[in-house]
Amino acid sequence: MSEKFDVIVVGAGPAGTSCAYNCAKNGLKVLLIERGEYPGSKNVMGGVLYRKQMEDIIPEFWKEAPLERPVVEQRFWMMDKESVVQFGYKGLEWAVEPYNNFTVLRAHFDQWFAQKAVEQGALLINETVVTECIVENGKVIGVRTDRPDGEAFADVVVLADGVNSLLSKQLGFHREFRPDEVALTVMEVINLPKDKINDRFNLEGNHGTTIEIFGDSTQGNLGTAFLYTNKESLNIGVGTTLSSMIKAKLKPYELLDYLKKHPMVRPYIEGGESAEYLAHLIPEGGFNSVPRVAGNGVLVVGDAAQLVNAIHREGSNMAMASGQMAAEAIVEAKKDGDFSENSLNRYKEALFGSFIIKDLEKYKDAAHTFETYPQYFKEYLPMMNKAMSKFFTVDGTPKREKQKEIMRSVTAEKGTFKVMQDIYRAWKAVK
């Protein structure tokens, strides 16, 4: 395998495959290395794939990609023990081309996407772990794998090795992550007949719903849960920062079972058959955790570059867009025959000028704020539930009096100044 390529991409997830696809399409000689039995066999995602960034790579992909359902409704739940405050949006413009997003099952989708890269001319090698980058004179010139004689060389190595990115850590691009920079998420795929799903979620045909659940879904810890509709199954999952999990001594699978038994959730999954259980880390350090993304002969993309917007549950789209930007930078570098950091920094410039880093920058203090001040999840969400209950329960109390009572109960518990402070802090973190 000690062959010379233009580009070696490590990891055939959305970021790596996007990069490999775009490089191969531009005539570069590409080696795409995947450690799993097949692309997708090591990958986990709640399940939402955004149309825009995928379409930028393969127009009208929805006509052939293995998708589950186009999402026509997004709901948000602020859940307490026996109640939920809900809001959301349902729009039929999302049910027709070009759509907004889809639910997907990654083991299916990633295989299809990697196959598209192969069709463009990339060479895909599965079941191969890259153990290190080969560095010579301060420049990455190839990779060493766990195959016998498993060295391969290239002008550029693209690290798309996921959230743990042992390779970029080896290169000194980042230190080990802290437990508050990653979210540990577990999920289950639960089989349920299509008509049951459509009845329970009030859906027609292949339309899909996503529900994000805050509050009691994580027992007040910093994190979220989700319930997504596939064609004939549901994805249900829950995650918190690893630091919250440690602090609260939570067992993630017990949290998942708690969610599944929750009276607000249980009726949706009742009678379903568990098909798979999956655990994964999500990079949630955001802007402040983004490592060095370009070096001599090397680029870092996707989860490996910590490109996830946890607030808007965007990740795979950022992975794909970053992979594409990396490919564009490599194509330009190839024209100049210059693969130095200076030349490859075109990628960094593109990344930082795009929605990706702009959005991460916008929310750079959000996770830290909500972790440091747990009252938002632990106190305000239950308060919100109580307020709604009080307001909508008809008991002969005049509405103005009810409003006063609600405001009093909030400020009595915390003091007016504290409440104002909390509101201002939350607003500042997400503005």
Place this chain on the structure above:
Amino acid sequence: MSTTNIEEKQFLLRFKCDTKSHLTVLDHDVCMTQCPDKLCTVFCPAEVYKWEGKRMQVGYEGCHECGSCRIGCPYQNIKWEYPKGGHGIVFRLA
């Protein structure tokens, strides 16, 4: 039926086990003397780690390869590698 405990959850999965562990507890004494909570036995999503009184039992065969133990161990006492290519967990769906 939908699962109700971790044993049932793990039973749903397909693993292609290597004969050699990709997870190594570097010093069992550290777990014994410095880590009263044995945190990895709590947060590991696959219950890979089990404390057996004197040493940490590592059931690497059921590992999801998430990386939590490496990041979450308060003593950086876990050496964490990927299983050999093509080995370890094989997700079939999501």
